[in-house]
Amino acid sequence: MPELDLQAFTARRRDALRDRLREGGLDAFITFHPSHRRYLTGFDGSFGYVLVSATGDDVMLTDWRYVTQTAEQSPALEVVELKKDKHLWTPLAQALADRGARRLGFESARVPHAWHADGAEAVGGVAWVPTKGWVERQRAIKDAYEIGKLRAAQAITDAVFAEVKRMVAPGVSERDLAVEMRHRIELAGGDNSPGLPIVASGWRAALPHGRASSKRIERGEFVLFDFGAIKDGYFSDMTRTVACGDVSPAHRDIYQLVLQSEQAGVALAAAGVTGQAIDRACRDPILAAGYREGQMHGYSVGHGLGLEIHEDPFLSEGYEAPLEAGMAITIEPGVYLPGETGVRVEDTVLLTEDGCEVFDTSPRELEVI
Numbered sequence: 001m002p003e004l005d006l007q008a009f010t011a012r013r014r015d016a017l018r019d020r021l022r023e024g025g026l027d028a029f030i031t032f033h034p035s036h037r038r039y040l041t042g043f044d045g046s047f048g049y050v051l052v053s054a055t056g057d058d059v060m061l062t063d064w065r066y067v068t069q070t071a072e073q074s075p076a077l078e079v080v081e082l083k084k085d086k087h088l089w090t091p092l093a094q095a096l097a098d099r100g101a102r103r104l105g106f107e108s109a110r111v112p113h114a115w116h117a118d119g120a121e122a123v124g125g126v127a128w129v130p131t132k133g134w135v136e137r138q139r140a141i142k143d144a145y146e147i148g149k150l151r152a153a154q155a156i157t158d159a160v161f162a163e164v165k166r167m168v169a170p171g172v173s174e175r176d177l178a179v180e181m182r183h184r185i186e187l188a189g190g191d192n193s194p195g196l197p198i199v200a201s202g203w204r205a206a207l208p209h210g211r212a213s214s215k216r217i218e219r220g221e222f223v224l225f226d227f228g229a230i231k232d233g234y235f236s237d238m239t240r241t242v243a244c245g246d247v248s249p250a251h252r253d254i255y256q257l258v259l260q261s262e263q264a265g266v267a268l269a270a271a272g273v274t275g276q277a278i279d280r281a282c283r284d285p286i287l288a289a290g291y292r293e294g295q296m297h298g299y300s301v302g303h304g305l306g307l308e309i310h311e312d313p314f315l316s317e318g319y320e321a322p323l324e325a326g327m328a329i330t331i332e333p334g335v336y337l338p339g340e341t342g343v344r345v346e347d348t349v350l351l352t353e354d355g356c357e358v359f360d361t362s363p364r365e366l367e368v369i
Helices: 006-023 034-041 064-073 089-098 113-122 134-140 144-167 175-189 201-207 249-268 277-290
Strands: 028-031 048-052 059-062 078-081 103-107 127-131 198-201 219-227 229-231 238-244 300-304 313-317 329-330 334-337 341-346 347-352 355-358
Touching: 006 028, 006 034, 006 048, 006 134, 028 034, 034 048, 034 134, 048 113, 059 064, 059 089, 059 175, 064 078, 078 089, 089 113, 103 134, 113 127, 134 313, 144 175, 144 229, 144 238, 144 329, 144 347, 175 198, 175 219, 175 334, 198 201, 201 219, 201 334, 201 341, 219 341, 229 313, 238 249, 238 341, 249 277, 249 329, 249 334, 249 341, 249 347, 277 313, 277 329, 313 329
Parallel strands: 028 103, 059 078, 103 127
Antiparallel strands: 028 048, 048 059, 198 219, 219 238, 300 313, 300 329, 329 347, 334 341, 347 355
């Protein structure tokens, strides 16, 4: 399949945000949040301010390190180089004046109070208008470019897991497996997430985010892998729990219960269903089996996935808004018994009007290695 034109997609994303500006009576919008910056422009550097204008002439304000990179990755934007200690306010004021912008939207949940106060004082004649969740709501619905990258990231994840799970054996350490995963993800063309992989065995599998340790795997234990690759900025996120040799019948029962819970959530997932409903579909079988809230997944059974590993929407008791087609979400119930064991199974699905597409291809039935 030919590579999709990222710039065509970023232009449409800025146009959609521009429509929101006009609806809100704003002349421009500024963001420096890394994921929002990349989503709106394709620029993947570490510093820059994106100014989206209601008039359509958008700007990237950045420093000398990224002038050439911005021109290459975001050719539709005017590039303004910030001088003198990356001083923003005078160039921003000029960019706003050039566009006749009098009302500037900023991300109230993303910017420090001091930054906003300094800007409001320095940039005269402009009303600074707080906004919340505008770009997040756009990003929740994935376009064709994003879906392709999510699929590619998951393909790397499945391929690496097929290789690494064969290395599970008594005496192998969790850290050994984690290092192998990270190395093989990069060899396969992906990048690694700073917080992953989670590799936890035996009693440590009861730690929902148990980072890999020097603990060595023993026969008869579960080994929980939670990891993913990043492809061109887009995350995959998958959890599989395997057994090192035979596990006890009681632990097999726990695995089957978690798998039943996860599949109930996948079966329900579709546009129009709420995150609350999917959370309950996963939670109810575990509660019915007699487990308490403190022994299972916490406030949320899943989350959105894209340029961030945790983003809108969230599958929780409090998420009552209907989910929409094009949302990519994880479904990841678990049972955790402190000091004993833990099991989690997680898939990423893309919501459609009549169901969902599961990205993961790794087996879900219990594998005994």
